[in-house]
Amino acid sequence: MPERYSVKVTKDTMVFAAGHFITFNKDQCERLHGHNYRVSAEVEGELDENAYVVDFIALRDILQGLCFSLDHYMLLPDSHPLIRVEAGDKEVEVTFEDRRWVFPRGDCKILPMSNTTTELLAKYLGEQLREQFEEKTGVRLQVIRMTVDENHGQFATCELRED
Numbered sequence: 281m282p283e284r285y286s287v288k289v290t291k292d293t294m295v296f297a298a299g300h301f302i303t304f305n306k307d308q309c310e311r312l313h314g315h316n317y318r319v320s321a322e323v324e325g326e327l328d329e330n331a332y333v334v335d336f337i338a339l340r341d342i343l344q345g346l347c348f349s350l351d352h353y354m355l356l357p358d359s360h361p362l363i364r365v366e367a368g369d370k371e372v373e374v375t376f377e378d379r380r381w382v383f384p385r386g387d388c389k390i391l392p393m394s395n396t397t398t399e400l401l402a403k404y405l406g407e408q409l410r411e412q413f414e415e416k417t418g419v420r421l422q423v424i425r426m427t428v429d430e431n432h433g434q435f436a437t438c439e440l441r442e443d
Contacts, residue, residue, distance in 0.1 A: 282326050286423075287333045290320030294343050296351040298389075300396040303362060309376045315430040317401070319347055321409060324423035335417060342412045346405055353389040355396045365390055402428040402438035410440065 299314040321343055325333045356365050356374060366373045372388045374381045393400040406426035414420045422442050429435035 284324055285327060285333050286322050286324040287336065287339070288320060288322040289336060289339050289343060290318070290427075291340065291344070294319045294340075294347050296347040298350055298353050298355050300355040302395050302397050303360065303376070307362070307377075309363075309379065312381065317347075317350075317398075318429040318432075318435075319343060319405060320427045320429075321406070322425040322427075323421050324425075325421070334413070334419060334421070338413065338417050339409075342409055342416065343405075346408055346412070350389060352387075354383050354387055355401070356388055356390045357393050357396050358390050359392070359394045361394070398428050398430045398434075398436040399438060402426045402436050403440070406438050406440045 295316060295318050297314060297316050299312060301310045301312050303309045321339065323334050323339065327333065354372075356372065357363060358365060362376055364373075364375045367385060367388070367390060370385050372383045372385055372390070374383070391401075391404055393404055403426070405428065406424045409426065410421045410424060420442070424440045425437055426440070427435055427437040
């Protein structure tokens, strides 16, 4: 079995502030609130001809860009069974049972997930990292462990593997 190595990138600049709410226990819905999220990524692989797993700078730059893309937005799910998200040209209307919110369209990120939990945010960011890293470098990341911290020590990690 070949040796496996990993590199991890986490920086003070890999943060984003965003609003959200989630549902739990099938029919409970949190109040609207926000977090100052922190992001880190660990990538595993074999050493390349330069004797490193991946280019730290490319990894760092893509992660910072992903954080910037979510910074100061309202994060909304596109496929929640009970939260309805209707995006118009100027506004996004969100409903859950008898509750209703209206946000400016430019202040929202409607994400491809069923609930804006920290776990699913980690999965989304890991998938985006894999796609953007391959576009930028031509290298397909085989193992990614993406961690999103929502509250200084309250975090979730999603591991993405290609077998």
